[in-house]
Amino acid sequence: MLMTDVIVKKREGEKLSAEEIKFVVDGYTRGEIPDYQMSALMMAILLRGMDREETLQLTMAMRDSGETLDLSAIKGVKADKHSTGGVGDKTSLILCPMVAAQGVKIAKMSGRGLGHTGGTIDKLESFPGFNTGISEEKFIENVNKFGIAIAGQTADLDPADKKMYALRDVTGTVPSIPLIVSSIMSKKLAAGADVIVLDVKSGSGSFMKTAEDAHELAENLTAVGKLAGKKTVAVITDMDEPLGNAIGNALEVKEAIEVLRGEKKGELLELCLTLGSCILTEAGIAADDAAARKMLEKGIEDGSALEKLAELVEGQEGDRRAVFDTSLLPQAPVQFEAVCDRTGYVKHICADEVGLVSMHLGGGRATKESVIDLSVGIILKKKVGDKVEAGESLGTIHAQSIEAAKKAAEMLNACYTVVPDPVEKPAFIKGIVR
Ligand code: URA
Numbered sequence: 001m002l003m004t005d006v007i008v009k010k011r012e013g014e015k016l017s018a019e020e021i022k023f024v025v026d027g028y029t030r031g032e033i034p035d036y037q038m039s040a041l042m043m044a045i046l047l048r049g050m051d052r053e054e055t056l057q058l059t060m061a062m063r064d065s066g067e068t069l070d071l072s073a074i075k076g077v078k079a080d081k082h083s084t085g086g087v088g089d090k091t092s093l094i095l096c097p098m099v100a101a102q103g104v105k106i107a108k109m110s111g112r113g114l115g116h117t118g119g120t121i122d123k124l125e126s127f128p129g130f131n132t133g134i135s136e137e138k139f140i141e142n143v144n145k146f147g148i149a150i151a152g153q154t155a156d157l158d159p160a161d162k163k164m165y166a167l168r169d170v171t172g173t174v175p176s177i178p179l180i181v182s183s184i185m186s187k188k189l190a191a192g193a194d195v196i197v198l199d200v201k202s203g204s205g206s207f208m209k210t211a212e213d214a215h216e217l218a219e220n221l222t223a224v225g226k227l228a229g230k231k232t233v234a235v236i237t238d239m240d241e242p243l244g245n246a247i248g249n250a251l252e253v254k255e256a257i258e259v260l261r262g263e264k265k266g267e268l269l270e271l272c273l274t275l276g277s278c279i280l281t282e283a284g285i286a287a288d289d290a291a292a293r294k295m296l297e298k299g300i301e302d303g304s305a306l307e308k309l310a311e312l313v314e315g316q317e318g319d320r321r322a323v324f325d326t327s328l329l330p331q332a333p334v335q336f337e338a339v340c341d342r343t344g345y346v347k348h349i350c351a352d353e354v355g356l357v358s359m360h361l362g363g364g365r366a367t368k369e370s371v372i373d374l375s376v377g378i379i380l381k382k383k384v385g386d387k388v389e390a391g392e393s394l395g396t397i398h399a400q401s402i403e404a405a406k407k408a409a410e411m412l413n414a415c416y417t418v419v420p421d422p423v424e425k426p427a428f429i430k431g432i433v434r
Contacts, residue, residue: 038164080191110153188225329375379395383425384426
């Protein structure tokens with residue numbers, strides 16, 4: 001088989017066979033197919049598309065490109081969650097302990113953040129001593145003992161995706177539904193869970209800029225999950241502004257703890273209750289979403305969800321006291337109010353740009369090797385729909401120096417669109433695809 005023939009076939013809009021897809025994925029993972037040929041094929045896929053069968057075959061070939069996790073030693077239903085990514089997204093830190101407290105087993109492999117969106121693994125490292133690099137044996141032992149473990153994705157899991165994603169990033173081939181679906185689902189399938197819940201972001205701060213595109217992605221993700229034999233649900237949620245109020249690693253951990261303590265309501269809690277209900281019903285632990293919601297709310301009220309977070313931290317060598325005393329988390333020396341220079345109503349907050357403010361403060365990674373500052377970030381005080389007066393604070397900047405904070409405050413002002421007339425906040429949950 002020749003790679004050139006496969007490229008030409010897709011360029012002409014023809015369907016690729018399972019053999020051709022496997023040839024490409026295996027050859028590229030082994031380094032036998034060069035980047036330039038793979039780039040050409042991915043651009044052809046982006047322009048010509050792939051049908052569901054091709055997308056499934058691509059997903060399976062990527063899943064099988066490396067090791068897959070064998071979770072058979074874990075008793076009970078195993079669930080996993082994935083978000084298509086967004087600024088201020090600390091959902092896993094809340095959702096995973098919430099559902100684990102109800103008896104679902106969470107065996108989660110997570111990534112580090114690259115660019116301005118932080119990864120769950122980075123956020124967890126805000127707990128002093130937390131080890132995200134535990135061995136596979138310890139990972140399985142912890143899930144059996146505590147019902148929850150979250151570890152960094154190993155290099156052996158889905159190596160095809162690692163190479164393909166890095167190439168897509170620099171060849172303009174990220175926003176292709178078959179490529180996104182195969183990238184996400186191959187990793188989830190390799191990680192071995194029975195139930196997969198997907199948070200598909202829609203809006204200016206996400207890959208899918210319109211609700212229609214997000215819906216199409218959600219449909220494709222769930223269809224491929226089901227064809228691969230997994231219970232898969234996708235929830236489409238708004239990413240037209242950052243999620244919640246905190247952006248920055250330790251600040252997001254603190255916000256997650258506030259939600260688990262029952263002190264913070266709003267969209268973040270709503271999102272975790274919605275995703276959590278899907279997991280509990282698909283896992284057969286609750287009869288329906290309403291019953292699941294009650295169980296999850298009770299877990300917050302009686303403190304069992306918070307205790308589960310403490311067990312996760314302790315089980316991975318972290319300081320569990322920080323769950324109950326957040327002053328033990330990394331703290332930035334400077335706090336500075338970003339004062340608004342206009343009066344009106346907040347119409348939009350550009351999530352990507354807010355992510356760049358956090359990066360400017362040192363909270364994001366410019367390259368894979370960058371060391372990030374866990375303490376810095378922003379606490380937004382105004383969100384879409386809020387009224388703001390000139391001179392009021394839009395948010396508190398947590399920085400290492402006053403100079404960095406002042407620049408960040410200026411940048412944050414530019415992220416806000418403030419209009420004279422009242423603004424209605426759009427619905428946060430835009431749909432559920434089961
Ligand atoms: N997240 C992934 O893991 N892969 C993509 O292609 C897009 C989002």
